[in-house]
Amino acid sequence: MSNILFLVKERIKHFFSASGPKKVHSPWLYSLYRAIKDQNTLSCDKKMIIRNRRRQLAGNKSALEFDDPGSRGGRVQSTVKEVFSRTSKPCRQAVAIAEVAAYVNEGSILELGTAFGTTTMAIRFANANRKIITVEGVAEIAAYSKETLSFDSNTEIIIGRFADVVPELAKSGEKFGMVFIDGHHSRRPTLDYLEMLQPALAEKALVVIDDIYYSKDMFQCWQELKSHADFQVKLDFFYFGLLVRNPDLSPEVLKLRI
């Protein structure tokens, strides 16, 4: 079965099997879920700033050439417009990630896969207090994320491959209250990055794995993560999976509609 067919089939299955707020009993989780669903943390002005930046990038016909850091490899000859439409997620999904970030009150926030920095921008708007570290493998794309995030002195953009940067970050002494893995969407690397970062997670930490239905391989990755012993709660929002490390919460695995 092709990836597209797989995605459509799983989307339909998720639609019919996912639950709503009534299934979430813990008050803390309920409030997090409502925040992700209702998206009220960012003001209209902030959402407008994100939309305007997205519009600029989506209309930018400038050439963009780079070496693909992903599994396909090779030289990519494209435009900003095309690469942006391929890498960025819809505004509502970016804001959903930002709503998760609003719940982080210890440590820094780490994003693997900056792309053009528009989700990073939403994260910053949702949480003004935490340092953000974001990693991008393509310097030519990171140049645009620097423009997107030029207003923000508390966000560090690291240019480098995850395989090189993650081990360095894991031993840097930095503690992460949130990790958002949004690049190199394959089972083995995702599990490896998470394992490397495990000792650097804050006592209560949120880990977002994007695109858990991107491929059968990523779906398999999520199936394994659902039984990860270090996280009490695992939430499947279809577009992303959320692992919650919080010993105060009862173990739970839920599929939720957003």
Ligand SMILES: C[S@@+](CC[C@H](N)C(=O)[O-])C[C@H]1O[C@@H](n2cnc3c(N)ncnc32)[C@H](O)[C@@H]1O
């Ligand atoms: C899906 S995009 C990130 C989207 C971004 N988080 C957002 O929400 O707008 C993934 C990014 O990760 C980068 N990337 C993929 N594999 C990588 C790797 N192994 N090391 C470093 N960067 C990588 C790609 O260049 C791409 O810009």
